[in-house]
Every structure is written in C-alpha cells, then in structure tokens.
Amino acid sequence: MIDPTARCPEWLVDRIINSGGSISFHKYMDLVLNDCENGFYSTGRLNIGKDGDFCTSPSLGNDFARLLAIQVVDWLLDLEKSGIKFELLSLVEIGPGEGTLARDLVLAIAELAPALITKIELVLVELNIGMRERQEKVVNNLDGVNYRWSNIEDLILRPVTGVVIANEVLDAFPVERLVFTENEVFRQGVTLRKINNEYFLEFVDLKLNSEIINFLKESKSLLNIDFPPKDICNRWITEWHCDLPSWFEKLSKVLINGSLLVVDYAMESNRYYNVMRKDGTLISYRNQEANPNVLKDAGLCDLTAHLCIESTINYALTNGWKFIGETRQGQALLALGLSSFLYSLQNPSTNNLSAALNRRESLLRLVDPMGLGEFRWLAFQKDNSDDLVLGNRFLKEPIS
Ligand SMILES: C[S@@+](CC[C@H](N)C(=O)[O-])C[C@H]1O[C@@H](n2cnc3c(N)ncnc32)[C@H](O)[C@@H]1O
Incomplete structure (x- = not known):
C-alpha cells in the first residue's frame, strides 16, 4: 500500500530517476535536508523556535547560552594559562542554526570574562547557504568581536586552538537505515x-x-x-x-588544542539496539509536530x-580525541548553576x-527529563601534549 502523504516533489523524482530508480x-x-536548491536546510526553510518547526535549547531564550558560557569560559581560561601558543582562541560552532547560540555565547562571555573578548x-x-543567511542577520551586529564563517576543509588548512560546540547538529547528519528480518539484513533505500x-x-530493500x-561486524564486538x-x-x-567517523577525523585536524562539546539526542547502545525499538529512532519535525513517517x-x-x-565515543577515540565525560543536559545545566537562575x-x-x-x-524545559533535559552532553579533548588540564x-555535582 502506497502512503498517500509521501508524494515525491518533482526535483526529487529527477534525482532518483537519474540515480537508476532508487537511492x-x-x-x-542528505538530499531532503542539504540539496543545494531544494533541501530543508539549504533553502533556509527550517525555522527554529516556539513559532517554528521545533525548539532547540538556544531557541528558548539566552539562559542556555549563559549557562554553557560558564563552562566555555573555564575552558578558554584554562587554554590561555596553559602556555600553549595561539594567535586567537577560537570558539567554533558547528551547525549554528539561527545563530542565536553563537551570538548569546559571545555576549555571555563578554559579561563573565570581558578581558577574553579581544x-x-x-x-x-x-553547511547550508540558506541557514548561513539567517545567521548573518543575527550575528552581524556583534561589535568589537572577531567573527567569521568557515568550513571544515579551510579550518584543516589553518587549524585552531579553542572550544568547538556542536549542539543538535550530529542528529541531522544523514544516516544509513538497516532493515533486519529473521534471516536477512538489507540497506534501506527509497524508490518511486x-x-x-x-x-x-x-521504501525498498537494497x-x-x-x-x-x-x-x-565491528559493532557486534565493540558493543x-x-x-x-x-x-x-x-x-x-x-x-x-x-x-560520524570521518567527521571526528576531520575535526581532529581542525583543533590543535582544546575541547569539543557534542550536545544531542543520544542513548546507550542497549537502549538504541533494543528489540523493542523496532523502527529505530528516526523522526521528522515540522510545525512543532513529530512524525515517524519520514517520507512525508x-x-x-x-x-x-x-x-x-x-x-x-568510540569514533572519537579512534580519531585522536580523548573522552572527557558524558552527562544528561539536566545534570549539566544544574551543575552550571541553573537553580540560581x-x-x-x-x-x-x-x-x-x-x-x-x-x-x-x-x-524548566531545559532540564525537563522528558524533553531537553534528557539530551546528552559528550565532551572530548584534543591536545598535542599530555599537560593540558581542562576544568569540567x-x-x-549539581549546585542546589
Ligand atoms: C537542527 S539545526 C541545529 C541548530 C542549532 N545548533 C540549535 O541548536 O539551534 C542543524 C543545523 O546544522 C546545519 N548542518 C547540518 N549538517 C551540517 C554539517 N555537516 N556541517 C555544518 N552544519 C551542518 C544545518 O544547516 C542547521 O543549521
């Protein structure tokens, strides 16, 4: 039975036919999110926030950035006093969405540690021009702050020392879907x-x-x-x-010394690959509605x-990163002082x-265990000596 809501837009019909009838x-x-002319992100159609497609922590106001900035400032000051040589300390945000986290982090750093700003x-x-155009409108009036847009390839040519943040972006990286029956396993494909x-x-089984x-093979032995x-x-x-493996590899060439914080929807392997989770974790969002029908x-x-x-964690470790630690967002934000707010x-x-x-x-939404509070903070460190000590x-323990 065909799903009547899964109409294929014309541009995607062409892409699938040109790829031999299935992809x-x-x-x-990748196409529906990042296709240069038609993707949800590349056209800038994505709208983050209470009146948009979905909320992320930074879209709820500047408190997320103000709390995260406390940790970022600690890391930047640790790097400053470590004796490591750098021209400027870089605060890199991957996948900045509307640009509000980047802006609010810098404003909070200016308040917490004014001497750091210069x-x-x-x-x-x-990655996507439509989103970059939205970010430019939000970030462009940051007076007295050095800022620029770049890409991973250019950063590899001129690596940096500092802090890298990836908030709710890795979950948007295209995934392979694997379909298991009792006796066989397939790569999931999409056809017309x-x-x-x-x-x-x-869907079609490839x-x-x-x-x-x-x-x-590797996951079976690792997990x-x-x-x-x-x-x-x-x-x-x-x-x-x-x-993810190649992303961690490339990013390890971007950062000479410093930390990487990944904040995202995440769960342990025994929950992820549980027999009860028979449709995986993929979900689509539009106008604040979650929908398991990812072809709609x-x-x-x-x-x-x-x-x-x-x-x-394993992909990071095998690509030159050290694992600092992991916790739920609720715990992390309480440890950074959310209750005082x-x-x-x-x-x-x-x-x-x-x-x-x-x-x-x-x-309260930022720490809600049924919502954003369940997000995971995974932190990694990159250093070219064993002397770099970062306070985490x-x-x-959360401050009460
Ligand atoms: C779900 S939004 C997250 C937005 C933001 N970090 C927040 O928390 O509000 C994902 C963002 O990452 C961008 N993006 C997706 N894949 C990317 C990649 N490989 N490299 C850099 N940005 C990417 C998208 O264009 C979009 O701006």
Whole structure:
C-alpha cells in the first residue's frame, strides 16, 4: 500500500530517476535536508523556535547560552594559562542554526570574562547557504568581536586552538537505515511508485555495501550487541550514523588544542539496539509536530536520528580525541548553576511577572527529563601534549 502523504516533489523524482530508480536512505536524507536548491536546510526553510518547526535549547531564550558560557569560559581560561601558543582562541560552532547560540555565547562571555573578548574569535561552520543567511542577520551586529564563517576543509588548512560546540547538529547528519528480518539484513533505500501520473516515495530493500557489513561486524564486538537482537518480530529497523567517523577525523585536524562539546539526542547502545525499538529512532519535525513517517513532505521537514553513545565515543577515540565525560543536559545545566537562575525569579515585580513566568518555563524545559533535559552532553579533548588540564564544571555535582 502506497502512503498517500509521501508524494515525491518533482526535483526529487529527477534525482532518483537519474540515480537508476532508487537511492539509499542516507542519500535521501542528505538530499531532503542539504540539496543545494531544494533541501530543508539549504533553502533556509527550517525555522527554529516556539513559532517554528521545533525548539532547540538556544531557541528558548539566552539562559542556555549563559549557562554553557560558564563552562566555555573555564575552558578558554584554562587554554590561555596553559602556555600553549595561539594567535586567537577560537570558539567554533558547528551547525549554528539561527545563530542565536553563537551570538548569546559571545555576549555571555563578554559579561563573565570581558578581558577574553579581544582574545577570541567566533567561527561559524554552516553547511547550508540558506541557514548561513539567517545567521548573518543575527550575528552581524556583534561589535568589537572577531567573527567569521568557515568550513571544515579551510579550518584543516589553518587549524585552531579553542572550544568547538556542536549542539543538535550530529542528529541531522544523514544516516544509513538497516532493515533486519529473521534471516536477512538489507540497506534501506527509497524508490518511486507512479500512480495516475503522480510519483510517490516508498521504501525498498537494497543490498548491503561493504561499509555496512564492517559496521555490523565491528559493532557486534565493540558493543556486545546481537544484530538483530533476539526475538524480533517480522522486521526490525535501526540506524547507523555512518558520517560520524570521518567527521571526528576531520575535526581532529581542525583543533590543535582544546575541547569539543557534542550536545544531542543520544542513548546507550542497549537502549538504541533494543528489540523493542523496532523502527529505530528516526523522526521528522515540522510545525512543532513529530512524525515517524519520514517520507512525508520530503524537503519540507527536519529529519533527526539519535546518536548511539558508545559508538560516538568510540569514533572519537579512534580519531585522536580523548573522552572527557558524558552527562544528561539536566545534570549539566544544574551543575552550571541553573537553580540560581530559577531562585532569582522567585519574587518578580508585577510589571515583569509575565516575562519572569516565561523565563521560568524555559528554564524548566531545559532540564525537563522528558524533553531537553534528557539530551546528552559528550565532551572530548584534543591536545598535542599530555599537560593540558581542562576544568569540567558541567560534570560536577549539581549546585542546589
Ligand atoms: C537542527 S539545526 C541545529 C541548530 C542549532 N545548533 C540549535 O541548536 O539551534 C542543524 C543545523 O546544522 C546545519 N548542518 C547540518 N549538517 C551540517 C554539517 N555537516 N556541517 C555544518 N552544519 C551542518 C544545518 O544547516 C542547521 O543549521
């Protein structure tokens, strides 16, 4: 049965026909998000925030940035006093979305450690022109701050020392989808079905390639996981973030000394590859609605897949990174002092009551264990000596 909501836009019909009639799910996800002329991100159609497609932590106000800045300042000051040579310390944000986190981090750093501002540069790494244009409008009036846009390839040519932040971007990297039946495993693909002169998208089972075969072999020994897990009924689908190893590799050439913080939807391998999770973690977002139908409204929705924590850490370790630690966002933000922000709102005057209530609601959303509070903070360090010691306040016991 064809899904009537999975109409294929004309541009994607051409891409699929030109690729021989079917494409891998990985290619599909890349096209619908990043295709230069039609992708959800590249056209700048994505709208982040309460009135947009979905909320991210920075889109709820500047408190996320103000708390994260406490950790970022610690790291920058540690690097400054480490004796390492640098021209400027770089604060690199990968996948800056609307640009609000980048802007609010710099403003918070200026408040927390004014002397740092002339010693740092903000580097925004954005793949998609439509999103970059939106970021330019938000970041362009940062007076007295060095800022620029760059890409990973250029940064590899002129590596930096500093802090790299990747907030809710790795979940948007295209994934391979793997389909298991009791006896066989396939690479999920996407193909076309023509009905009454109209094209629809549908899934198709493709043959595995050697990369996927290696992934299955390696993961089985690394994670001690059976693929598929025992007792699947009929079909069991999961994802592989196949672009992560090369991303960590490239990024290890970008950062000479410093830290990398990945904040994202993530879960442990035993939950990720659980028999109950029979459709994987992929989901689409549009107008604040989550939808498991990832072929619907192709190019008009965001697609996101969780990270597997152990696999992500392993990809980092095998590409030159040291693992600093991992925690849930709720814990991290409490450790950085979120409760003091809440206390400061206890006695609002009547004329700012509504603003105080909104801010309180946003702070609670940041730590909500059923929502953003469940996001994982995974921190890594890169150094060319063993002497670099970075303080990691976000991993400490929460301040009550
Ligand atoms: C879901 S948004 C996250 C936005 C932002 N970090 C936030 O938290 O609000 C993903 C962003 O990452 C960008 N992006 C996707 N893949 C990327 C890549 N490989 N390198 C850099 N940016 C990328 C998208 O264009 C978009 O701006």
